[in-house]
Amino acid sequence: MNPQVEMNRWKRLVVSDYWVLYLSIACFLVLFPFTPRLASIENIRNIFSNMLPLLVVAIGETIVLITGGIDLSVTSVIGLSSVIGASIMSSDQGLLAGNPAAAAAGVAGMILAGVFVGWLNGIAVTRLRMPPFIATLTSMMFFGGLAVWLTQSRPIYDLPARFIELGQGAWLWLPNSLAVAGVTAVFAHVLLSRSLLGRxxxxxxxxxxxxxxxxxPVNRVVTFAYAASGGCAAVASVLYTARLETGSPVLGQRILLDVIGATVIGGTSLFGGKGNALWTVFGVSFICLIDNSLNMLGLSYFVVTMVKGGIILFAALVDAARSRILAG
Amino acid sequence: MNEDMLLEYEDIEKSFFGVRVLSKVSFALRKGHILGLVGENGAGKSTLVNILGGVISSDAGHIRFQGREYTAASPADAFRQGIGFIHQELNLFTNLDVAENIFIAGFPVRRIACIPWIDARAMRARAEELLGSVGLAIPCDTLVERLSQGERQLVEIAKALRLSARLIILDEPTTSLTARESERLFALMKELQGRGISMIFISHNLGDVFRLCDDIVVLRDGLVVDAGPVERFSENRVISLMVGRSLDHYYPPRATVPDEEVLLEVSGLSHPGIVEDISLTLRRGEVLGVSGLMGAGRSELARILFGLDPYTRGEISVKGLRMPSGPSRAAIRSGMAFLTENRREEGLLMEASVADNIALVCLPSFTRTPSGLVDSASLKREVSGAASKLRIRSSSLDRQKVRTLSGGNQQKVVLAKWLLSGPSVFILDEPTRGIDVGAKHEIYKIINDLAGRGAGVLLISSEIEELMGMCDRILVMSAGEITACVERPEYDRERILRFALGRKPV
Amino acid sequence: MIRQGDRLLAFLLRNATAFLFVAAFLAFGVQAPAFLEPANLLNILLQSSSAAITATGMTFVLLAGGIDLSVGSIMFVSAALAGKVVLGGGSLALVIPIVLAVGIACGAINALFTTRLRIQPFIATLAALYMWRGLGLWITRTRAMNLPESLLQVGTARPLGIPAPIFIFCAVLASAHLVLARTPVGRQIYAIGNDREAADKAGIASGRVIAIVYMLSGLCAALGGLVSVAQLGAVSPTFGNQREFAAIAAAVLGGTSLFGGRGRVFPGTVLGAVLIQTVENGLVIVNANPYVYPLIMSAIIFVAVFTDSARHARLSRLSRRYIRPWQAAAHRVETANSGEEGKQ
Known part of the structure; x- marks a missing residue:
């Protein structure tokens, strides 16, 4: 075979929109023979339940990254929202304990809290001209701390059944959490690819x-992006909180680097101007698949951690290569 | 081999992305001479000296420097071999002091315990000495951010003198200097020449070139069209050599004449330190030129008119309506379009596609309410219509990135972008800078077309001939003020230039 | 003319951290006299030494216009390795060079990513954060380690009568300050942070200087990890988690700009690190709700970052070109008066 043609095929693969998806499939096919359990219904459900909230957060992060910023406060938003929502609707100590509208009010409060924190980030970045990295780092520390302080680090139990249904139940055959994540992803995709705001x-x-x-209107667009990211983190918080049946201030604290890692692996650039919701879906699937299959292979936590680091590096290198190929 | 020659270029060639920028360039520079390198933008002047300065390498040919074959792997390498390069944008570190800037790449050191420590005393002493030799009387521990542009320029020269440079390249050194600072620089150049240092001087100001230089090299489209001692040239001859054709046919004639209706009226516009008491009117169908030297405040005026920079006094009205101050959206809504002088950083999204760039300004009018979705089909139609009308040559509007277009096509993309918003007032700041002659001609035709269809065009340009060829009237700016308004019958290069030099305090 | 208010504001902005420091001292001193006792002040220094050492390394990276997110993980690797060697019967004299060498090696790999492979510092060190933590977890087998007395000596010894952590802290500080202020590399770090492209053109070996910067950061992180583990006496799997943020916070609080090229180790970063510890210590002494700590800390850091951004915006406004310089003279005077002190 002609090596020239062969190389072009590789190049085409790498610059394709779907290359992370192909990579995920390839990984799956390679790993499957070693761990047949990987494809069991139970495991796939497990992968999804880890993946969906992460996906929602990552989509918000994608929007911010496309504007050339970064949002480190998403994990704190998850904790803060969780606490606020739970303290509204908990039947034990909630503001609206027992009220039939408690679940709805709780969800609304959670989303509002997320959007508000995001909006503050946006103001800090646009009006106060603070570098996004450090502005959202400060708000991560502050709102994370606020969530802990509000609850004195105690989780809140006894959430209404209708709320828990949101994360664990299903409508006919479609799990609610999948519906929520799917709607978020589709909405973000349409926003980014078809709308004025997206352009x-x-x-x-x-x-x-x-x-x-x-x-x-640059400042308004950027502020919107942060508010959207805050809102997405709050939606993820709804999913996490409902899954755990607990309002916890430390919810989601460990996923920050996974979120950024997944987004970047998908191909969204940290320099701004490049990325989309679909890529992020692939990036999140990939990182969750790797996480899950390495666990199934019985590899220890340190290997998983190191592999994740290696993947991020690999993604950065591929991204550089893609730009070179596209430029050349 | 001629002993007197310091530097000889022999058949130097260079291409970028398959486009030939220099072809078979040969010339020589005598020891102790100042050589003026002139040519239009894009003629290859910078490429020529960048090869010498080690910024880029040549594709073919030889350079002999001080009688030996010369190549420079990097700017530092060129510097070590005795070539100092003073770039148009100064390469100083504003957070360091003057002495540190001079010695940043080679501090005098003393080793104590195997660690190289900066020998501060030696550094200061040598820095004082170098500052003295360029006539700059400031303490050498002054931070560079406290210095004026002119002082910084002198620091650059002191830096170039650190290792006894035999040749100093000055690329447009006077663009951001006041008249007094320029004079000081010229005096220093003469003095350095007296010490046997050769110089290559690049400038758009032919007057300066004729005053300072011993030899002239004229470049056009990457070719040396003439070279020789300054006595052989006159300004007019240099200009026609640079342009390469007689000016009469260069600017396409316009069929229409300006209307009475006033589109843009500015009165008493001032901002301290930037512009002072600017008043002007732009009529329907008129092309109004704005001339002036670099740093006369033309671009600053344009930015203020478009709402990008603030002003403290005065009034701007478009079609009789007072324009609110604020972001450019207000200006766009009132029917203004602004092509900036900085195409790469302010005019285009270099990494985005041609179509996305053209669509950028008019997007809101192609958005359906209340969904907020863009009507891509009709947008695409309009975009490709505008692209073909301006004859933008692109392999694919949707896929080709603007970065990969030629300068002329890029400029047409910027024009297309504004055309789609249907403006009545165009502010064009250096629309033909850095694009080739053919594309220039097309841009001129587009400008005439705009005026013919009833728009008003404010054309800002450094090339006086361009303004004389294109405009109905020319406003001349100097030091932030309008010093004259010259009508077409009175057009005269020298006269305009005199007004441009105008009220600069010397 | 320059308004009085503007100047006052500029003065406050410039010395925000120092004011916060004084305010913290006064507030806690009035609330709890125990706070001002020499023993407690010494305690503050002891507690802040590890963070200050790490933040010193971070300052180098920030000055050069980069960022190093991997320092927390390098601290973990260093602590884990120290524990492993000591538990395996190695002496302290063996531990220290091993740990420092590993720190430098980790930093060198970070440098390789950013300079050779041209990956953005943020992403490269983010990846490194995962990898070094994985390495540390492998060394510790993901279990907590309790350490024998011999390693604790690093925490309790008193060379020249000074507690060892403070001794190390002062040594690191002094050498960092001298390197930055007095060596060619130090000044070139400032130059690169100011304008990388100009630095390349000026003939500075930027790649080499940046490599040095990351290696120093790795070295400081390793040393910080060693000091910290000696004080704590144990290594848990979360050791050093998020310490990169604390280090960045200390540096920024001390006036180091995230935009590169501005800041210094002394008093800057040290002040920042000690301020953080002072506030924490003071809050303990006045018996504040421990959950309030992060709120107060982040508020303080917000002030510091806001100051930096305001100053940066101000500088870029002032560096604007004036067409009519004689009119702009008043503005220039203002620049001089409220001018910046980027140099050491």
């Missing part, structure tokens, strides 16, 4: 100066 988000991430001169 503006890419423009701002590609070049804020040009965008401003061309009449794009």
């Amino acid at each position: 503006w988000i890419y423009a701002v991430g590609t070049n804020p100066r040009t965008s401003l001169i061309s009449g794009v």
Whole structure:
């Protein structure tokens, strides 16, 4: 076979939108013979239940990354939302304990809290001109601390059944959590690829100066992105809280690097202007698949950690290679 | 081999992405001479000196420097071999002091316990000496961020003199200097020449070139079109060599004449330190030129008009309506379009596709309410319509990145982007900078077309001939003020230049 | 003319951390006299030494315009390795060089990612964060380790009558300060942070300097991990978790700019690290609700970052070109008065 053709095929594969998906499938096929349990219904359900909340957070992060920013506060938003929601609707000590609207009010309160924190991040980045990294780092520390302080580090139990249903139940055959994550992903995809706001988000991430001169309301677009990221983290918080049946201030604290890692593996660039919701779906599936299968292989936590680090590096290298191929 | 020659270029060639930028360039520079390198933007001047300065390497040909075959792997390498390079943007570190800037790449050190410590005393002493030799009387522990542009320029020269440079390249050194600072620089250049140092001087100001230089090399489209001692040239001859054709046919004629209706009216516009008491009117169908030297405040005026920078006094109105101050969206809504001088950083999304760039300004009008979704089909139609009308040459509007287009096509993309928002006032800041002659011609035709269809065009340019060829009237700016308004019958290069030099305090 | 209020604001902004420091001292001193006792002040220094050492390394990276997210994991590797060697019967004289060498090696690999493979520092060190933590977990077999007396000597010994952590802290501080202020590499770090492209053009071997910066950061993190483990006496699997954020916070609080090129180790970063510890210690002494700590800390860091951003925005505004410099003279005077002190 002609090596030239062969190489072009590789190049085409790497620059394809779906290459992370192919990579996931390849991984699955390679690992499956060693751990047949990987494909069991139970395990797939397990993968999904880990993946869906992570996916929702990662989609919000994707929007922020496309504007050229970063949001480190998502994990704190998850904790804070969880605590706020639980303290509204817990039948033990909640504000609306026993009220039939408690679940709805709780969810609304959670989302509002997330959007509010995101909005504050946006203000810090646009109006106060703070670097996104450190602005959201500070808000991660503050709101994480706030969640712990509000509850004095005690989890809140006794959430209403209707709320728990949201995370654990199913509508006909479709699990609610899958529906929530799916709707979020589709919504984000349409927003980014089809709407005016989406076009503006890419423009701002590609070049804020040009965008401003061309009449794009740069500050508002960026603020929206952070608010959306906060909102997504709050939705994820609903899923996590309902799954655990507990409002906990430390919920989701360990997923921050997974979120950023998954988004970057998907192909969204930290430099801004590049990325999309679909890539993030693939990136999240990939990282969850790796996580799960390494666990199933009986590999210890340290190997999993190291492999994750290696994957992020690999993704960064592939991203550089992709830009080179596309440029050349 | 001629003993007097310091530097000889022999058949130097260079291409970027398959486009030939320099072809078979040969010339020589005598010891102790100042050589003026002139040519239009994009003629290859920077490429030529960048090869010498080790910034890029040549594809073919030889350079002899001080009688030996010369190549430079890096700027530092060139510097070590005795070539100092003063770039248009200064390469100083504002957070360090003057002495540290001079010695940043080679501090005098004393080893104590095997660790190289900066020998501060030696460094200060040598820095004082170098500052003295460029006539800069400031303490050498002054932070560079406290210095004026002119002082920084002198620090750069002191830096170039650190290792006894035989040749100093000055690439447009006067662009951000005041007249007084320029004079000081020229005096220093003469003095350095007296010490036997050769210089290559790149400048758009032909007056300066004729005053300072012993030899002139004229470049056009990567070719040396003429070279020789300054006595052989006149300014007019240099200009026609640079342009390569007689100016009469260069600018396409416009069929229409300006209307009476005023589109843009500015009165008493001022901002301290930037512009002072600017008043102007732009009529329907008019092309109004704005001339001035670099740093006269033309681009700053444009930015203020478009709402990007603040102003403290005065009024701007478009079609009789006072324009609210604020972000550019207000200006766009009132019917203004702004092509900035900085195409790469402010005009285009370089990493985005041609179509995305063209669509950027008009997006809101192609958005359905209340869904907020973009009507991609009709947007695409409009975009490709605009692209073909301006004859943008692109392999695929949707896939080709703007970065990969030629300069002229890039500029047409910026114009197309604004055209789609249907503006009545165009502010064009250096629309033909850095693009080739053919594309320039097309841009001129587009400008005429705009005016013909009833728009008003404010054309800002450094090339006086361009303004004389294109405009109905020319405003001349100097030091942030309008010093004259020249009508077409009175067009005269020298006259305009005199106004441009105008009220600069010397 | 320059308004009085502007100048006052500029002055406050410039010295925000120092004011916070004084305010913290006054507040806690009034609330609890025990806070001001020499024993307690010494205690604050002891507690802050590990963080200050790590933050010193971080300062180098930030000054060069980079970031190092892997320091917490390097601390873990160093502590784990120290524990392993001591438990295996190695002497202290063996532990210290091993740990330092590993720190430098980790830093060198970070440098390799950023300079050779040209991966953004943020992503490269993020990946490194995972990898070094994985390495540490492998060394400890994911179990907590209790350490024998011999390693605790690092925490309790008193060379020249000074507690060892403070001694190490001062030594690191002094050498870092001297390197930054007095050596070619130190000044070149500032230059690279100011303008990387110009640094390359000026002939600075940027790649080499950046490599040094990451190696120093790794070295400091390893040393910080060693000091910390000697004080704690145990290594848990979460040892050093999120310490990279504490290090960044201390450096930024001390006036090091995240935009690169501005800041210093002394008094800057040290002040930042000690301030964090002072507030924590003071809150303990006045019996504050421990859950309030992170709120107060993040509020303080917010002030510091806001100050840095405001200063940066101000500088870029002032560096604007004036067409009519004689009119801008007033603005220039203002620059000089409220000018920046980037140099050492």
